Every structure is written in structure tokens, then in C-alpha cells.
Amino acid sequence: MKALKAALAAPAVAAVLAVAACTNHPGPYHPSVPPQAASPAATPNGDVGRVLYLRDCAWCHGGSAEGTPRAPDLRQAPRGSADVDFVLRTRRMPLRKPEDPMRRGAATTVYSAADRAAIVGYLRTLTGTGPEIPAVGAEPSAGLSHGAELYFANCAACHSSTGIGGTLSATPKGAEAGAPESFVPPVTSSSRIEVAEAIRVGPGTMPLFGPETLSEDDVTAIAAYVQYLRSPADPGGLATGHIGPVSEGAVGWIIGLGLLVAVSRWIGTRSGEEPPPVGPNEPEEAEAMKART
């Protein structure tokens, strides 16, 4: 038994050390190295994009976006500009470690709009396929209800009617237990362009919807409804997280019944308790009652 343990321990230790070596390797970009400022604006965009790509992305995605064991090939369809723009805009990329799951806001670097456009433009020269960044209008043509109906039909099942997100079936392959891909993110932080990109791109484990299924007008409408969901009408009072009957039940029991049980304690007596005497100011009433018993 001891020999078996030792035999297993050695390669295990070696594997751990190897992984540690890879992940802690101070490659072209490492969290402890502060990001350098981009080149001056006079340089053509392609250069800025190329510089940033090589500095921040190439170590995982390869020098020509061909992919490495750490990260997928960015040249394969259906990846396109909308993909890249989406993950950068929502600050899901670059990842701190290759095995980290993508999560909104967890990226190590936040790019300015110009830098982001530069990276997207540079990758376009490498990949040349996939959906472009969608155009999304500011106002839907006919009120919010078209977007609402499309949202209920296509989005609410995963993202919830109220946009709070939800739970998926189980851990997808490649994500660790409890990783955010087991869960559907809320949409209440998403801008219009992010909604549009997500619809076309299907980031993470989300399905995607092509222009024949959801037209540009449809996407604009859904994006507008999602903006509405950021601060929806709550005329009834505290929304308790927009979760639904679960939080309502908690409030009903804890606050509703709790208060009423407290009132009962106030009204009624306890075992072993003497009933409170009638006050000295009111002797007449007490006398009158006692006389009649």
C-alpha cells in the first residue's frame, strides 16, 4: 500500500510542478507586469492592434491566432469580430490564467474603445470570417413590447423573465465545479451592443441566433427591452431581488408571520404568568365587573 502511494505520488508531484511552471511562467504578459501604454496615435491602427495582441493574447491564443493547448484557434468560423469585441467589451478577456472560466469583469486588462477596436481590426486581418460587430439602433421602431415578446420567447428561459440569470444543467466540460458557466449571468449589466453581440455570437455556452431568426430590428428591440430590465417598473415596492415566490415566501414568513406572532405574544399570556392587574386609575371598571361575576 505504501509503495503504491509513493508510486502515485511521484508523478503527481511532477504534474503539479509542471502545471505550476506553466501557469506561473512570466510570459509576454504577466499580472505582475504593469500594462504598457500603447504606441502614439500617429501609428496606423493595425500596428497598435498587433502590439496589444502579441502582448496580451498571443501567449494563449498563439502568435497568429492559431491556438495553443491553452486556448482555442481564433481563426475558425464562427468566430469573428463580434466575438472578439464582446469578450473585450465585457471584460471577460484576457484571463488571468488559461484555465480560468470567462466571467464578466474578471479580465486583467480593461481596454479603451480605441485599443479594443485596434485589436478587433488586427484579428480581422488574421481571421476574416464570422459575424461582424452588429449595428444596433438606439430606439426600437415600435415601442418596447416587440422586444419584450422576443425576450420572453428566446431569452427568458435561461436569463429569467426579470433578467437575473439562472442555473444551467451541470458543469460543462472544461469548466471547474461551481464555475460561472454552470450558471447563466444576469443581463442587467449589459449594454445594447453587448446584447446584440451576445445574440449573434452565443458566448460561452449560450446558443446564437442568426439574422434569419432574429433580424436587426428584432435585435434592437431585444436590446432595448434588456435596457429596460436594468430598472424595471416596481410600483409594488421592494422587489426582493426579482427572484419570485422564493423570496416572497421568506418575507411572508419572516416579516408577516413573525410580526403577527410577536403581536400574539403581546396580547396573550404565557404559562405561569399572572394576568396584569388593572391599573389604579381604573378601579371603577374593575369593581363593576367583579361585582357581576
Place this chain on the structure above:
Amino acid sequence: MIRRTIRFFDERLHASRFVRSSLDKVFPDHYAFLFGEIALYCFIVLLGTGVFLTFFFNASSTEVTYHGAYHPLVGATVSDAFRSTLDLSFSVRAGLVMRQVHHWAALVFIAAIVVHLCRVFFSGAFRKPRELNWMIGVTMLILAIFNGFAGYSLPDDLLSGTGLRIAFSIAESIPLVGTWIAFMLFGGEYPSHRIIGRLFALHTIIVPALLVGLISVHLAMVWRQKHTQFPGDGHTEDTVEGPKLWPTYAMKSLGLFFAVAAVLCLLGGLFQINPIWLYGPYHAFQVSSPAQPDWYMGWLEGALRLMPPWEIRAFGFEIPNPFFPAVLLAGGTFLGLYLWPFLEARVTGDRGEHHLLGRLRDHPFRTALGAATLSFYSVLFFAASNDLVAKWLKVPVSDITNAFRVAVFAVPALVFGVTHRLLRSLARSGAPRFSEMPRQALRKGFRPVGSAPES
């Protein structure tokens, strides 16, 4: 003035002595005896707010285009039931508060019934001569749960409509007659256009009428048999002590009614409930998640989620999976509740009349079993939010479900053991309460030192 009124009725109904004895009637006023009154007053609030709502709600599945005050859905295709509920919420002055008070009152109503049921159970008030009243109470619990489900399904929104589909499938799963029952109840194949109207008739007329009748019998029986009392404080089996109905108990009870109404209005104004405009109108091919029913259906929903994928198939017939956690479990639950007073009487051999309630320590088996049963249904209840628990704890939902599957057996067993041991120890030690019980009493072979303990 009062004298003239009394004379008027007495000359016609021979009522004077009855009225006087009623006014002088003594009611024990332990606070735990007020839980049933909380439920009663919640019901009155439900009746009042409900009448208001019926003047505006339209129980029709006919599709209309919404053109009301809620801007985001203007132009959407919704059922008239949904539209009328939106109008109540956005266009009728005080309509939203009425709707919300009504829904909060339903949640608190059933919560109060459950707390009242627990008090009656754990104190042994269901024993002879009160078995009939217990059974009436269980019936009212079933009716209240049904009416709550019917009520929140009326607005025909995406969340409650999903629940109706599940209800149809549960009815369908009953062997032999399931499909007939489902088609009869719904008026055809799902989703029938008749169900909203039928639920409306059941929810506003039939079940409330039954409840009013049963509540009246329930109270009449308490009146006739007089209320039970806790032992101690000089109470005996042959007497009842407390303030008189008039004026003291009546005034305090009236005060409780106002307090119930006040708390329900506080909830109804400050806490949003069932915002159907955010859920969207019901379409049978759409769904939203998370999807849970109101809390009092949670134990059934949790059972449906925890049940492993088993069903019975033989000779071309089948008993589908939902039958076991929904129909059998529900049926068994209520059958067990109905029969309990008679089962306990048979097992303990105690068929005597009881007007003094029991202390928990004198009935360790019943108390432990009751506590274990409560914990069983509580685990099921929490299991209904397994996807939310998974999201909060960042654990995959399948792991959460498996944990609940273990808990649903382990927790009641543990609760039973601990409760039973604690109560037996308390009884043996003779201490007046837990805080004064010596630690050694918990050991199995403990016998108190010195004189025999007071019973």
C-alpha cells in the same frame, strides 16, 4: 337603546339567556391560542380584498392586444385575464395595493394555519373530544392550499401558467382515470381555454363558500366544547379559566384583527409580490427560470425535483414518474394527518377525554415524530429552490439535488433521535425547563438523585 334591541330579539328568538351566557363565556388567552385567529383574520382580509378584485378581474383566456398603462407591453398579445390584472395594477387607484394585500394575505393565511396546526398537534389538542375539529382543520388546510394555487394562476402569466401545465401532468399521471380527470378538470387537452374561468369560479365562489361553512363549524365546535388549556397555574380538566368574552377578550381579539390587517397592508404596500408584468403573459411554448410555485406548494415541487427517474411500466400500461412524489406523497400526507388522532388513540390506548393539553416532555414519541415530519417537509420545501441554492453556493445543481436526496432521509431521522432523547431526559430529570436540566440527564441510564421527580 341596548335594552330595546335585546328585547326585540328576545321576544322573537328567546335569545336573552344565550346572549348573556355567550358574553360571559370564558376564554383562555394563552398567546399560542391566537394562531388560529390570525388565520381567521387573514381569511377575512382575503374576502374583503378579494371582493374588490372580482369587480375588475376578467377571467377570460380570449387573446387581446394590450393597450393599457404599462408601457413596455403596449401592443403585446395577452389574454384578457392578464390584461385585466395589469389594469388593476396600473390603472385602478388602490388596485395594486389591494392585489398585493390579497396575495400577501394568502401567504400569511396558510403560514398561520400551519403554525396553528403545529400548536394543536404538539399540545395534543386533537385528542378526544376534538378529533372532528382536527379533521375539519385539515380539510381547510387542503382547501386553502388549493385556493391559493388557483388564485395565483388566474392572472395567466408565464410563471403561474407553467404551474398549471405541471398540475395537468400530475392529474394525468393517476392510473386508469388520470387522463379523464385531467381532461374533465381542464375542459379538454392542455391548454384549454376554459381553465381560467373554471379556476375563477372555484377560487371566488365554491372554495370560499366551503371555507366559510367549515370555519363556522370549526368555531362552533370550539365554542361548544370550550377551549383547551395548558396544564399548571391551577388549571384542571373540569374548568376553564381566563378573561370573559365581553368586553375583554372581544376587544383584544378585535385588536388582533386590526393588527393582522395592518401587517398585511404594510406588506401589501412596501413589498412587491407577483409582478406579472415582468414575468410576461403565458404562452404554452415559453418558460422562464427560476420557476417555483408559492411557498405552500414548495414541498410538492421539491418532491418532484428530488424524485429519481423511476416509473412503473408493465403490460403496456404505466404509472408515470410524477404520480409518486405528487399524488402518492400528497395523498399520504393528508391521509396521515386525518387519521392521526385515531392512530394515536389506538397506539397509546388513551381514549379518554382531554381538556388539559400535554406537555411536550410527556409525549416524547409524538413530539419527536412531529418534529421529524416537519423537518421532512421542510427539506422538501427547500429542495424546491435547488437551482437557486446552487447559484448562491456556486455548486452544480446536480450536487445540490443529491445532497437534498440524502438530507430528506437523514435530517428527519436525526431530528427524531435528538428530540426524543432531549424530551425523555427532560422528563426523567424532573427539571421545570431545559435551561435548568442538568447535563447528565442526557445520558441514557440517568436517574435523578434524591426524591422522585414531580410529575
Place this chain on the structure above:
Amino acid sequence: MSTEESLPQRPPPQPELQPEPQPPSPTRAIALSFAVSLAASIALCVVYIFGGQPQLEGLLLFFGLGGVAAGLIQWGGKLLPQGPYVQQRHELTSGEQSQEATTDTLEEGLATLDRRRLLVRLLGGAIVGLGAALVFPVRSLGERPGGSLFRTPWRRGSRVVDEHDKPVRPEDLPVGTVLTVFPEGNSGAADAQTLLIRLGHGDYRPRPGREDWAVDDVVAFSKVCPHAGCPVGLYEPDTHRLYCPCHQSVFDVLDAAEPKSGPATRPLPQLPLAVDGEGYLVARSDYHEPIGPGFWNRDR
């Protein structure tokens, strides 16, 4: 300290001169409660006249009703006699004699049934007949299930349309997309709701006999969960899983939508697809088994 000796000692207060400790009068508190209630009710009127506001309405109702509650409870608890008064319970049983007498009275009346056996039987028959007649109005409540659970509106050649009646071509669907569709003319039908999924090239692993049920990697499955009927609305393209939000059943699209987890016991039925002359997707036939949850005679 030396100051103790120099200062004159105040003589201890005489017991008779100590003021009687007065308990605070509850009357004032009760009056205040009622006054608060009145103020809240007036404010509520004002709020209502100005159009109403739910939070204010609720809060003011709370104080309006709560003020009365607090006042009544204090009045009942502090100004009125609490007793405890004692009343005797009466024996609930009326005694054996009375029970016997009642039984006799009842039985005497029922004796007529014993004497007139034939009439009783005829009466019984009449009642049973009436009962049978009453079944028919009950029967009007709903249709007989018949074959409706075994069929959906899908037919051979039914064009596949989305909820806006727009027909679908396979090339409209990118890989990783999911779309809810219906047979043309029955858009929105609950039992016909179907999921169109575009799989990756070569991902389709058909069951034997279903090789031609997909068109260009587009497959179709019923959207109605075979557990309790909820729409299986969550599709995860990465893992090709369909996930039902109601009770967490998981179906593997690449394995003919077999349930992998959760309480579902059967796979989602697959709809056989083809293309018509104009390139639109059509069904080859109805589903080959009943869709949706199980029922007693489903397998017949």
C-alpha cells in the same frame, strides 16, 4: 473624605413622605394610538385624492389600522378586567340513557325501511338511475381524452414555421442555434411545439432508422418535457444539452435526447425532417410516439 464629616447629613426620607409610585396611565398611550390612526387615515385620503401611491397607501394603512390595533389591545389588556374567571366545563356526554333514547327514536323512524323491502329496493334503483343521469352534465365538463394525447398537429409535409408563421430553411440556421417551431397553420400549438437545433457538421449520431430524420445537421425534438410537461427551454450548445428549468431534467441532444439527469424517464421524441421543393423544412410525419408526460395507457 473629610467632606463627609463637614457636610450636614440629610435626614433619611420618612416613609410617609415618599410619593406613591404611580404606574404610567395607559389611557394616554391608548389615546395616542387612536390619534395616530386618525392622522394616518386623513393622510391616506389625501394620498388617494392625489392619485394614490402604493407604498404610501400601504404605510398609512399600516398606521391607520395598527393604531386602532394598538389602542384596542392596550385597552383590553390594561383597562379591562383580566380575571382569571373560572367556569365549569359541562360533561360532553349526555349519558347512556339519553343516547339509548336517541338511538331508539332514530331506529323507530327507520323501521319503515325494514318493513317495506320492495319499496326500498325500487327507491334504490330510482336513486341509482338519477345518479347515472347526473353523470352526463359532469361529463360535459370536458372532452374524452380519446386519441388526442397520441397525436399532434404535425403531418407528413407540414411546413416548419416559427411563432410568427415564417417558414425555415436549413441554411438560415447557424451552428449552435435553437429555434421553437410549429407546423404551418398551428403556430403556437402547445403539443406541437418543437425545437430546431443546428448541430455541428458530423455531430449528428442518429438512432438506427433515424438517419434521414435530420437535414444538413438540423434536428428537431419535441419541446414538451416528458416529466411534467414544461417547455424544455434551455439549450447549451457547448455540451449539446437541453435542460428543463422546472425539475432539472437534462437531455443529451447527441444521444437522441435521452435523459441524463433529473426525474425525466423518457427521451424527447424526435420529429423526422425533410426539405420540400422550395428548400423549406417540412416534417416527414407526426412524432412516432406521444409527446409530453406519461399517462396510464401511453404505451398502447
